[in-house]
Amino acid sequence: xxxxxxxxxxxxxxxxxxxxxxxxxxxxxxxxxxxxxxxxxxxxxxxxxxxxxxxxxxxxxxxxxxxxxxxxxxxxxxxxxxxxxxxxxxxxxxxxxxxxxxxxxxxxxxxxxxxxxxxxxxxxxxxxxxxxxxxxxxxxxxxxxxxxxxxxxxxxxxxxxxxxxxxxxxxxxxxxxxxxxxxxxxxxxxxxxxxxxxxxxxxxxxxxxxxxxxxxxxxxxxxxxxxxxxxxxxxxxxxxxxxxxxxxxxxxxxxxxxxxxxxxxxxxxxxxxxxxxxxxxxxxxxxxxxxxxxxxxxxxxxxxxxxxxxxxxxxxxxxxxxxxxxxxxxxxxxxxxxxxxxxxxxxxxxxxxxxxxxxxxxxxxxxxxxxxxxxxxxxxxxxxxxxxxxxxxxxxxxxxxxxxxxxxxxxxxxxxxxxxxxxxxxxxxxxxxxxxxxxxxxxxxxxxxxxxxxxxxxxxxxxxxxxxxxxxxxxxxxxxxxxxxxxxxxxxxxxxxxxxxxxxxxxxxxxxxxxxxxxxxxxxxxxxxxxxxxxxxxxxxxxxxxxxxxxxxxxxxxxxxxxxxxxxxxxxxxxxxxxxx
Amino acid sequence: xxxxxxxxxxxxxxxxxxxxxxxxxxxxxxxxxxxxxxxxxxxxxxxxxxxxxxxxxxxxxxxxxxxxxxxxxxxxxxxx
Numbered sequence: 001x002x003x004x005x006x007x008x009x010x011x012x013x014x015x016x017x018x019x020x021x022x023x024x025x026x027x028x029x030x031x032x033x034x035x036x037x038x039x040x041x042x043x044x045x046x047x048x049x050x051x052x053x054x055x056x057x058x059x060x061x062x063x064x065x066x067x068x069x070x071x072x073x074x075x076x077x078x079x080x081x082x083x084x085x086x087x088x089x090x091x092x093x094x095x096x097x098x099x100x101x102x103x104x105x106x107x108x109x110x111x112x113x114x115x116x117x118x119x120x121x122x123x124x125x126x127x128x129x130x131x132x133x134x135x136x137x138x139x140x141x142x143x144x145x146x147x148x149x150x151x152x153x154x155x156x157x158x159x160x161x162x163x164x165x166x167x168x169x170x171x172x173x174x175x176x177x178x179x180x181x182x183x184x185x186x187x188x189x190x191x192x193x194x195x196x197x198x199x200x201x202x203x204x205x206x207x208x209x210x211x212x213x214x215x216x217x218x219x220x221x222x223x224x225x226x227x228x229x230x231x232x233x234x235x236x237x238x239x240x241x242x243x244x245x246x247x248x249x250x251x252x253x254x255x256x257x258x259x260x261x262x263x264x265x266x267x268x269x270x271x272x273x274x275x276x277x278x279x280x281x282x283x284x285x286x287x288x289x290x291x292x293x294x295x296x297x298x299x300x301x302x303x304x305x306x307x308x309x310x311x312x313x314x315x316x317x318x319x320x321x322x323x324x325x326x327x328x329x330x331x332x333x334x335x336x337x338x339x340x341x342x343x344x345x346x347x348x349x350x351x352x353x354x355x356x357x358x359x360x361x362x363x364x365x366x367x368x369x370x371x372x373x374x375x376x377x378x379x380x381x382x383x384x385x386x387x388x389x390x391x392x393x394x395x396x397x398x399x400x401x402x403x404x405x406x407x408x409x410x411x412x413x414x415x416x417x418x419x420x421x422x423x424x425x426x427x428x429x430x431x432x433x434x435x436x437x438x439x440x441x442x443x444x445x446x447x448x449x450x451x452x453x454x455x456x457x458x459x460x461x462x463x464x465x466x467x468x469x470x471x472x473x474x475x476x477x478x479x480x481x482x483x484x485x486x487x488x489x490x491x492x493x494x495x496x497x498x499x500x501x502x503x504x505x506x507x508x509x510x511x512x513x514x515x516x517x518x519x520x521x522x523x524x525x526x527x528x529x530x531x532x533x534x535x536x537x538x539x540x541x542x543x544x545x546x547x548x549x550x551x552x553x554x555x556x557x558x559x560x561x562x563x564x565x566x567x568x569x570x571x572x573x574x575x576x577x578x579x580x581x
Numbered sequence: 582x583x584x585x586x587x588x589x590x591x592x593x594x595x596x597x598x599x600x601x602x603x604x605x606x607x608x609x610x611x612x613x614x615x616x617x618x619x620x621x622x623x624x625x626x627x628x629x630x631x632x633x634x635x636x637x638x639x640x641x642x643x644x645x646x647x648x649x650x651x652x653x654x655x656x657x658x659x660x661x
Contacts, residue, residue, distance in 0.1 A: 236631065236657040247591055249660035254590045256661075258653040260637040271637075281591060281603055308660060326661045425661065430637075447661065458659045459632060459639075466638060496659040563637060 002102040005126055007119055009198045010049065010108030014119060014126040019102050025516050027059035029085040030487030030532050031103055032074025036083050037535045039105070042542035046078035046190075047167055047197040049109040055096070055158065055203065056104075058489015060511045062097025063213040063221065066229050068489045068511075069094050069301030071158070071175060071186065076543070079169040079190035079360070079402055080419040080444040083539040086191055087486060089300035089309075090175025090184035092156030092203075097489075098210030099123045106198050116165065116201040120151065123209045131201040137162060139353035139390070140174055140182035148180055151204045157182075159202035161355020164192025166392045168400030170360040171196065174352070177300050177309070183322050184300050187357030188446065189421060190402070213515055221514020224507040228494070231504025232305045235497035237460070244308035244493060245297045247280030249326035252425070254279050257334070259457055259466065260563045261430035263423070264334045265376045266366035267416045269562050270430045274339025278329045283310060286341060292317020306493055312345050321349040330425035331362020336369060337376030347382060354390040356400070361386065363403040363422030371410035414555050419444035419545070428552055429561040429568045431456050433464070433471040436570060440475060440550045440578040442536035448492055450478035454499060461499035469570040472577035477526070479578075484529035488512060537579055550575050582609045583648040585619070592656045596625045610646055617642030619652065631657030 003016040004023070026034055032054040044050035053075040060068050071093035077084035096104070099122060110117075116131040132150070135143045140161045147157055156176060163171035171192025172185040215221045232238045243251050256262045257275035264272040276282065287294035287310065294313030300323070309323040324345060332338055332347040347365075351358045365382050368374060374381035388396035398409050403422040407415035416423045421444030428435025433452030441449035452474055454460040464474065485495060488508060498504035502522075509520050520528070556568040588605045589597050598606060610619065616633060620642065632655035633640055646652070 237659040243591060243656060243658040244660050247658075251591055251658045252661040255632060255634075255653070255655050255658060258588070258590075258634050258637060258655075276603060281594070451661075453661065454659060457632070458657070460657075460659055463639060493660065 002100040005101055005104045005121065007104060007106045007126070007128070008108045009106060009110050009117070009200060012110070012117070012128050014128055016125065023102070025518060026487065027061070027102070028056055028070060028072040028487040028489050029074070029087065029483060031056040032072045032085050033083060033532055033536050035103065035105055036074045036076065037539050040076050042076070042539050043544070044076060046076045046081065046194060051076050051194055051197070052105055052107040053191065053194045053198065054103055054105050056102065057093035057097040059487060060515055061093045061489035063215070063511070063515055064303065065225050065490070065511045066232060067304045067306055067491045067494050069303060070489045070491055071096070072486060073173055073186040073191050075191055075194040077189035077191070078193045080421050081543060082419055082444060082545060083442060083536045084189035084191060085443070085486065086172070086186035086188040088173070088175045088184045088186040089491065090156065090177055091302060092158050092175045092205050093489065094302050095156040095205040095207035095210065097213055098207045099205070104203065106195070106200055109197065110199040116199050118201055119203045120206070121203060122206040136165065136201060140355060141353050144176060144180065144182045147202060147204065151206065153180060154206070154208070156205040157202055158205070160192040160195050161353065162390055162392065163355045163400055164196040165201070166397070166400065167193040167196050168356070168389070168397065169193060169405065170356045170364065170400055170402045172355060172357045174355055177322065178302060181322055183352050185357065187359065189443065192355050215514050216517030217514045220510050224510025224514055227503045227507025228498070228511060229305065231497040231501040231507065232494060235500060237496040238306045238493065240305070244306050247284055248296055248308050248310045248324065250280035250283050250324060250329050252326045253329060254281070255457060256426060259430060261427040262330065262334050263416065263425065263427045265337050266335060266370045266414055267427065268414065270427045271563050272334035275334065277339040278333040278341055278344060282341060283312065283324050287313060290315060290317050293319045298322065304491070306491070308493065312341065314342070320345040321352070324348065325358070327425050328358035328362065331359050332365065332382065335362050335366040336382055338379045338382065340379060343379035347386060350383065350386040350390065354386070356389065359424050360402050360422045363416060364399050364406050367403050367406045367412050367415060368399060370414060371406070371412050415553055417445060418552060419549055421445050426453055427561060429556055429566050430564055431466045432469050432570050433474050435552055435568055436471045436475040436575060436578060437479065439552050439575050441479065442533060442540055448482065450475045450482055451492065451495070452478055454496065460496050467566070469574060471570070472574045472581070476578050476581065479533055480526045480529035482529065483532035484525045487528070487532065547576055583612060583614065583646055583650070585610055585646050585650045585652055587652045590653065590655045591658060593625060593629060593654050596623050614646050615642060616640055616644045616646060616652070619646060625654060629656055631655050
């Protein structure tokens, strides 16, 4: 039987609890948002003793289902003040599931400030121990090998970096990848600071003696798993040798740029003249040309069929960074006017090292450039600004507080945030549906909350014109389906295959039935996902959020975005209809 | 005659006049050349095409190309 591990940082205790019946059918985001909703006062300070941070593998994580190794982490966000769920790949979620941990709930706060603990979890239970001095205040490329030396190189490590230790609102939570790089992040919303506020440096997961998830209905599971696997192997986007596998997520750079929707120089244009130099095609070519450790088709978590990650080499073939993702390439690239993969790779490496979200960091540097702290395109200066964050200087704390804090501090009007979270790599003026999602998601500006780009640009699940504004229903449907998907533990990218291939969608539901013993059908997806979103929304309303917060920033309504020269013209009534159909 | 700028992306670059090239190239096309006619000329198999763009937005194959149009052809892609 799986258990919930409750860790109290006030008393420094860790104890296993039975899973309450109300949580039995939940996992991933469904479970983290339920716990946050049930146990965290919506008006609490995110960094105070009453916030809690919850870690949960998905429903099918650890079952052998393909591309299902996501770890959901939830809390009240210090960046947005809303409920937050951010999920990561890496190896830890699978290990937690294999030792029967359905969730870890970390609560309370130690009386002693500035001291850090590590939670060690294995099949026999859990214990808290003081973090060694050599693990704290260090870059994660230095700290991870030292932690691995202590705990063995087969453990999953869920850790914060110095930004989380210093309680910065752009800090994320890191998980090691299959080769133990500190590179897979639950990046968004400052969850690293919540973990840091609890004095918890890391959770170490040892799955020795663990086993695959027990199945309630093996036949249903096997049928579902096969359907999902077949869909992933068949679809052009997700199959081996397909778009994601060959070019990585960066395959999006060219098409979003072509669509006039690649935010450039702090959201002042939708096209970047250097796009081809930071594209997925260029990454693929550079890996081949430089050789060495360079590779595309790298997997970020065990059991992934898609394998969209990469290892990007320096000129001499040694490793610069893993991974050059679309979002990071955009945030430090087009958004900062930087067209060098080597410079962007260095900036991504610094994010991994200091423990910050690459989206929030790049958007923040973009605003800092607009404020005159550096010129657009000045990679050297961008690196220096990132070091300010790592050092925790006064300027570093302002930047580390995120895009909105930096814009407030320097009086920058063009502040691309919703609910104080930076927009990702799609311009809402040029692609209206994603703007509807940014404005109305329970998470602040978040493309993963309802990825309408699939129909608006890629033509997945049908083709819808990018400029049509009546997209309340579309965004709501995507938000609900995504919430379900985030609960299963599958990577969001399976959606490309299963939105086009109906049997794949059935397969996802049948996998869940196989694990849980339920009789869900695809018709239940919207209801279950909708319940998750409604719960999150109720938390936000109780925290003080209202309709007026479901808006994109004002400048997008009067500044025309080239090359289409469009403003964000989605009427407020459409935005309000998303959650009030 | 219409002068049209064309770019082929990702796996479609092999249909570039200089095979494998990712640079934009231009073609002089008769009036009333449709996007579909252009695809025929380039010999890009239909099943390999995911996204057709003209001037930064989706177009159908029956769209008649205009002077100075910018065409982008992509395989089926996704991610991000």
